[in-house]
Amino acid sequence: MEKIIIFDTTLRDGEQAPGASLTAQEKLEIAFQLEKLGVDVIEAGFPIASPGDFQAVSDISKRIKNSAVCGLARCLKQDIEAANNALKIARHPRIHIFLATSKIHLEYKFKKPEEEIFALAKQATKLARRLCDDIEFSPEDATRSERSFLYRVIEAVIDQGARTINIPDTVGYSYPQEVYSLITDIKNNVPNINKAVIAIHCHDDLGMAVANSLSAVLAGARQVHCTINGIGERAGNASLEEIVMAIKTRKDAFINLYTQIKTKELFPTSRLVSNLTDFIVPPNKAVVGRNAFAHESGIHQDAVLKKKITYEIMDPHDVGISESQLVLGKHSGRHAFRSRLEALGFHLNDEQLNKAFIRFKEVADKKKDIFDDDLRIIVEDEIRVVKPIWQLESFEVNSGTKIKPKALVTVNKKGKKLNSVSSGDGPVDAVFKAIDKITGYNAKLEDFRLEAVTSGKDALGQVSLKLKIKDKVISGRGSSTDIIEAAIRAYLNAVNKLETK
Ligand code: KIV
Numbered sequence: 478m479e480k481i482i483i484f485d486t487t488l489r490d491g492e493q494a495p496g497a498s499l500t501a502q503e504k505l506e507i508a509f510q511l512e513k514l515g516v517d518v519i520e521a522g523f524p525i526a527s528p529g530d531f532q533a534v535s536d537i538s539k540r541i542k543n544s545a546v547c548g549l550a551r552c553l554k555q556d557i558e559a560a561n562n563a564l565k566i567a568r569h570p571r572i573h574i575f576l577a578t579s580k581i582h583l584e585y586k587f588k589k590p591e592e593e594i595f596a597l598a599k600q601a602t603k604l605a606r607r608l609c610d611d612i613e614f615s616p617e618d619a620t621r622s623e624r625s626f627l628y629r630v631i632e633a634v635i636d637q638g639a640r641t642i643n644i645p646d647t648v649g650y651s652y653p654q655e656v657y658s659l660i661t662d663i664k665n666n667v668p669n670i671n672k673a674v675i676a677i678h679c680h681d682d683l684g685m686a687v688a689n690s691l692s693a694v695l696a697g698a699r700q701v702h703c704t705i706n707g708i709g710e711r712a713g714n715a716s717l718e719e720i721v722m723a724i725k726t727r728k729d730a731f732i733n734l735y736t737q738i739k740t741k742e743l744f745p746t747s748r749l750v751s752n753l754t755d756f757i758v759p760p761n762k763a764v765v766g767r768n769a770f771a772h773e774s775g776i777h778q779d780a781v782l783k784k785k786i787t788y789e790i791m792d793p794h795d796v797g798i799s800e801s802q803l804v805l806g807k808h809s810g811r812h813a814f815r816s817r818l819e820a821l822g823f824h825l826n827d828e829q830l831n832k833a834f835i836r837f838k839e840v841a842d843k844k845k846d847i848f849d850d851d852l853r854i855i856v857e858d859e860i861r862v863v864k865p866i867w868q869l870e871s872f873e874v875n876s877g878t879k880i881k882p883k884a885l886v887t888v889n890k891k892g893k894k895l896n897s898v899s900s901g902d903g904p905v906d907a908v909f910k911a912i913d914k915i916t917g918y919n920a921k922l923e924d925f926r927l928e929a930v931t932s933g934k935d936a937l938g939q940v941s942l943k944l945k946i947k948d949k950v951i952s953g954r955g956s957s958t959d960i961i962e963a964a965i966r967a968y969l970n971a972v973n974k975l976e977t978k
Pocket residue numbers: 490575615617618643645646647648678680
């Protein structure tokens with residue numbers, strides 16, 4: 478059996494998704510979960526990009542034991558040294574250097590001839606290899622590069638000690654047969670290619686990132702770059718969960734290939750990344766979407782009851798989806814609450830547990846049955862709040878078909894209660910305007926989504942939104958059985974994030 482190395486770039490390319498910025502603490506939390514999931518390499522960030530990125534890569538290097546930790550660098554001395562410094566404490570450090578090789582990039586981005594780029598790639602690999610044993614090289618925009626130049630660069634960087642050659646489809650332009658030929662041609666035309674592992678890195682601009690990655694695997698690539706939920710620059714990257722489950726489910730096509738991913742951790746990882754990045758997973762998303770295993774039609778339901786294999790090619794339990802269980806109600810005590818949370822993978826300290834328990838009781842007063850999914854949202858809302866600088870105290874809304882909606886909102890800032898009244902186009906608009914009057918921000922609502930967490934009329938509603946404040950787009954989430962309250966919580970969550978960051 479041959480292993481397909483899973484290189485996760487959620488914390489680097491994934492974080493490049495517009496509006497998906499994560500704090501160093503949130504990145505660490507995701508890194509722990511990626512390690513639990515069993516990814517081979519965690520690309521933790523781009524250390525030269527900002528002090529925050531440097532810190533995150535260095536924190537992750539300190540704490541991650543089993544997965545290799547990787548930092549990105551351009552072919553520049555200062556980038557490579559920054560990556561090396563951030564990775565110093567890692568048990569298995571890897572420096573990933575990249576340089577574009579396509580004519581389009583050379584002409585318009587660098588304005589440099591091929592020979593200069595060739596020399597830069599060689600020098601940078603040599604320097605990186607002096608500092609770190611494990612070097613990965615990416616000829617950026619490889620799929621649009623002239624073949625002969627691409628082969629020359631790959632051969633040269635392998636000679637300088639690159640152990641992995643990653644082939645990026647940077648702009649998501651390729652299609653599966655083309656990727657298959659490219660990998661095959663690299664194997665046939667780069668004389669020293671057997672000294673390196675071939676990797677593939679696909680973007681989803683034409684919706685083919687996963688298909689292209691799998692095609693590369695069939696042609697001989699043995700490492701795949703991917704992200705949780707497929708988040709990433711523009712249309713995103715190849716989705717980790719889809720690649721892993723395709724290889725596992727279609728053993729007849731991916732003969733003798735396996736990944737070391739613990740697939741039962743796929744769903745919890747997807748939820749964590751979605752909650753921390755505020756990127757909602759579409760209900761119809763393959764493998765981890767809410768509807769991925771839901772059978773609506775009567776014919777399908779009947780057949781599945783008779784024999785699952787009729788309409789289910791994967792077992793939902795294999796990817797960590799279990800039926801959301803009815804677990805607690807308003808009479809449940811702290812002990813039952815803590816044990817259920819531990820079963821769901823949350824290990825809270827006493828202060829976090831207290832906060833989450835108070836919120837649980839508030840929700841249980843309004844909602845008779847509390848399911849696992851409700852608990853997850855309650856805990857995530859309470860323990861992952863960035864510093865709660867602005868907190869909701871109370872609100873009143875007056876709205877109807879014949880009146881202009883009006884809202885009174887009271888918030889608490891450092892123990893001081895502040896309130897304001899405003900009218901708006903709707904009740905949500907009115908509460909947001911009232912909050913703006915209090916905080917002094919003139920926030921523009923860029924996106925607003927409401928989702929029911931579980932079923933039933935008393936379901937928890939979760940609001941995810943994006944605000945534009947002073948040219949920064951910042952996301953927020955909040956939940957409640959009352960959708961106006963959920964909207965206020967999400968709005969304040971975004972404002973708190975802005976002030977904390
Ligand atoms: O898409 C791309 O080309 C990249 C490189 C840095 C590998 O993300």
